[in-house]
Amino acid sequence: MNPITNPFAPGAGTRPPELAGRDELRETVRVATERVRRGFSSQSVLMIGLRGVGKTVLLDAMRDSAEGAGIHTIRLESPEDRSLPALLAPELRVALLRLSSDQRAKEFAFRALRGLAGFAKALKVKYGDIEVGFDFDPEPGLADNGDLEHDLQALFETIGVAAQKAETALVLFIDELQYVCETELASLIIALHRVAQRNLPVMVVGAGLPQLRGRMGKAKSYAERLFDFPEIGPLAEQAARFAITKPAVDQGVLIDEKALIRILQETHGYPYFLQEWGKQAWDTATSSPITLTDVEAASKVAVATLDQSFFRVRFDRLTPAERKYLRAMAELGPGPHRSGDIASALNRNVTGLAPTRSQLIAKGMIWSPSHGDTAFTVPLFDEFMRRIMPGVSWLDQ
Numbered sequence: 210m211n212p213i214t215n216p217f218a219p220g221a222g223t224r225p226p227e228l229a230g231r232d233e234l235r236e237t238v239r240v241a242t243e244r245v246r247r248g249f250s251s252q253s254v255l256m257i258g259l260r261g262v263g264k265t266v267l268l269d270a271m272r273d274s275a276e277g278a279g280i281h282t283i284r285l286e287s288p289e290d291r292s293l294p295a296l297l298a299p300e301l302r303v304a305l306l307r308l309s310s311d312q313r314a315k316e317f318a319f320r321a322l323r324g325l326a327g328f329a330k331a332l333k334v335k336y337g338d339i340e341v342g343f344d345f346d347p348e349p350g351l352a353d354n355g356d357l358e359h360d361l362q363a364l365f366e367t368i369g370v371a372a373q374k375a376e377t378a379l380v381l382f383i384d385e386l387q388y389v390c391e392t393e394l395a396s397l398i399i400a401l402h403r404v405a406q407r408n409l410p411v412m413v414v415g416a417g418l419p420q421l422r423g424r425m426g427k428a429k430s431y432a433e434r435l436f437d438f439p440e441i442g443p444l445a446e447q448a449a450r451f452a453i454t455k456p457a458v459d460q461g462v463l464i465d466e467k468a469l470i471r472i473l474q475e476t477h478g479y480p481y482f483l484q485e486w487g488k489q490a491w492d493t494a495t496s497s498p499i500t501l502t503d504v505e506a507a508s509k510v511a512v513a514t515l516d517q518s519f520f521r522v523r524f525d526r527l528t529p530a531e532r533k534y535l536r537a538m539a540e541l542g543p544g545p546h547r548s549g550d551i552a553s554a555l556n557r558n559v560t561g562l563a564p565t566r567s568q569l570i571a572k573g574m575i576w577s578p579s580h581g582d583t584a585f586t587v588p589l590f591d592e593f594m595r596r597i598m599p600g601v602s603w604l605d606q
């Protein structure tokens with residue numbers, strides 16, 4: 210088929226041609242943001258799921274809807290190496306400048322900007338990476354203690370008041386939240402708790418890997434109550450079918466039932482894989498309908514492409530010891546696996562492997578579904594590990 214009109218879109222954060230199967234969750238978040246805007250209580254939302262299930266594109270879609278409804282938003286992605294205050298400060302500044310164009314909110318947004326100036330100045334020493342333009346001088350005593358926990362709370366309150374005056378809300382869309390360190394997470398939770406207590410219209414819609422839930426609870430035990438943690442998984446069968454057929458049919462291309470079933474089997478309904486298989490099946494087929502034979506040929510290309518992209522970028526970031534650990538896990542199957550079993554596969558003891566396991570969790574490669582259990586955060590990663598480190602020689606490396 211003509212590659213120019215190929216609708217499928219594999220890629221991290223790449224908007225899919227059809228955002229299938231997520232309407233209910235989008236509606237839940239829409240209701241939550243509207244409630245917050247009106248001063249009703251509502252939980253912040255943290256979407257939890259493995260790599261490639263569609264968290265980032267959902268965040269973007271939710272943000273677009275919120276903006277369309279007149280809600281103010283900011284969008285952050287936490288990298289592994291920058292502090293939360295450094296990410297937040299410039300985005301909050303832009304949001305406040307926008308809010309200040311509303312006459313009802315103007316004075317309050319200016320006050321929040323003074324708070325932001327104090328916040329950044331006071332925390333500059335601790336977080337050397339804070340860089341933000343100052344529109345006003347700080348107001349002494351406002352968010353300028355130099356203590357993140359206290360200052361973020363004060364800052365969120367002033368922002369909340371400004372948003373309330375403009376009859377809007379400020380929603381913070383934060384991706385990859387599992388990379389935020391525990392003390393910064395705790396400060397964020399405390400600040401959100403404070404604005405929630407005062408019914409101020411500030412909330413977070415976030416996304417992260419499965420370890421995020423535990424990290425939140427560890428940072429502040431009441432986080433479990435303050436947040437809703439919807440789990441984002443592979444698409445259910447009908448939605449997975451639709452994710453493939455709808456974009457194809459929109460371009461006048463049909464797909465045989467057997468071909469479709471094969472795609473569903475190969476991808477297990479994981480959104481990233483659906484996009485990859487859709488794309489390769491389209492490029493392989495020479496005419497409509499796409500057949501089982503087309504999909505069989507496309508599968509090889511899809512696997513090879515994923516090995517070079519989706520899986521590879523993660524593998525490249527690993528040390529030899531980390532690779533070996535993951536390879537041992539892969540030997541045991543998709544998982545989750547007991548730490549003891551992984552250690553046995555490596556002829557080591559659990560304690561000696563603990564640092565490697567912790568690094569892998571910090572890098573977002575694995576997580577612990579329950580005490581002593583270890584699972585991959587990337588779907589089908591066990592199969593990839595067996596392809597990239599075949600045979601048994603990895604054990605001696």
Ligand SMILES: Nc1ncnc2c1ncn2[C@@H]1O[C@H](COP(=O)(O)OP(=O)(O)O)[C@@H](O)[C@H]1O
Binds near residue numbers: 266
């Ligand atoms: N609901 C969906 N239906 C179809 N494709 C989707 C859906 N959600 C995500 N995708 C596709 O899956 C891939 C991964 O999405 P992304 O948001 O980056 O996942 P995550 O952030 O969870 O790793 C992208 O190519 C995207 O187009």
Ligand SMILES: [Mg+2]
Binds near residue numbers: 221264266
């Ligand atoms: Mg993502």
